[in-house]
Amino acid sequence: MDDTLYGKRNKRGDWAPFKLIQYPPVFIWPVQPLRFLKWLFGYPGYLMPWNVLYAVIGTLLWLYATPSLETAKTFSIGWIAYLLIRNAAIVLVFFGAFHLRLYMQKKQGTSFKFNAKWPSVGNDAFLFGNQTVDNVIWTFASAVPIWTAFEVLTLWAFANGIIPYVSFAEHPVYCVVVMFFIPTFRDLHFYLVHRLIHWPPLYHAVHKLHHNNVNPGPWSGLAMHPIEHLLYFSGVLIHWIVPSNPVHAIFHLAHAGLAPAPGHAGFDKIVVGEESAIDTHSYDHYLHHKYFECNYADGVIPLDKWFGTFHDGSPEAQERMDKRFMEQARRRAEKKARGEQQAS
Template identity: 25%
Template sequence: MMWIWLLPGSSLLSVLFFVFLNKQLKKKKPSFKIDEKDNLPSKKEFAFTFLNLGVFILVGALMDYAQTKGLLKIESIHTAAELNWWFLIVSIFVCLGIHDIYFYVTHRILHMPVIFQKVHSIHHRSTNPNPWTAFSFHPIEGVIQIGIVSILAFILPIPEISLIIFTLFMSLLSVYGHCGYELRAEKWKGFEVFNTALHHQQHHQFVRYNFGIYLSIWDKLFGTFSPTYNKSLKELIAKNKEA
């Protein structure tokens, strides 16, 4: 009985971590704020977040049940000697790669007019997101978002610890994208392909751009990369240097 606690637990801890971090940044690094207006969470964001934590509990319970029946492909590793460290690292990147494609595709589907109106619009009520926005969405979207963990568990014969690390990383990056502060404005040239909090903040602002989660290649490939992103990033970097 692990996933029933891990799925909601990693999500809630990620939110609380960035709530704490935002308070520190507000005091010490206010220039990191993407939108200078306040982005305090609403009562509905709290409500939908906790509703989806319940959804994550249900999905986790189903994963635990499937694991007891031997239906999951993931393999439990009991000692360090049993673990192939190279395979561990590669399998984590495989999970991230699959999720990156999955997120972009499902995100585009969620923006189809009827689905957007009935489901995804709840998440887009915030145009200036905060950590509580990350999991504030319709329960159907909650199943879609957390569903990648169970999909990977059913199809990939990887160490269980790989999926645990992926789940924790996914939760943190999901909240980072909504935190409202840009922590990685100045990146090494080779790392420009990785998305920033600004990238997802612009998605909440403009709606029809920036659908990716980890990499910008899908947005650039399919013409959904925000035309104002690079200019906004340069302005943010300049603001940080002046502060």
């Protein structure tokens, strides 16, 4: 599959798509019902391929790979350890599949790869100087245990009637609607958390660890500081307030735990045939890793557009960002100068 038909390379070999990033036809006026329905049910769209995949995984986990609520009524090492191992195995298989195909086997070389370079080696910013090793360590030492801790607490709370439970059998329409809106809520939650951890004190203490991955790969997705993991997975606490079913919480956590793999793949498309490929929808987040102060959210709600941090990949968007950086630098310089004058 020829990537030059879909984008162009610069002198460094970095690839960028011709098509600019666009928000889906949701928050627009006048409304466009046909475009909306095509995006909602079409491919690629809101449901397909990724959200349906995560929903199926979450549902299968609840039905066949989760202890019963009766078991979850009491904390015990057995079922908690089981969930920890289960989640680690899911991450190993899912993230590992992306890394194996794209970065170890290099099945498509640098075709559709945003940054022509491969994961960093000999870089002091990473544990043991190795980007992939660093990312894997943070994923399994922090992300998976914190994901599991939220899941354990939520199942225990459901089992003991601490949080409101809704049955699919009794309220199928309501439960499907909640399932449907979980990815949208995740987008809103992620934006709020993301803006918070870009506050300079938190950025340098916490979020910088994730942003060391200027050239992200699949394992970069969950390579975060433990405090960031606590904030990131805390979105599942919405189900402690909104009447839900345990499958909603498990889907929510599976979505949060697995979506960062394609979102940080580093490739615009995963080629699966001579004329076919799967879109990763990762270019907007790649631009965030490249430029830091843009594209804080990834989904349906045009929050970045509303708050002036949207980068669609165009030269015009880059020019606006450069002007904003220069204005911020000017203000910092003036503030520093005033401080020095007061001190003297």
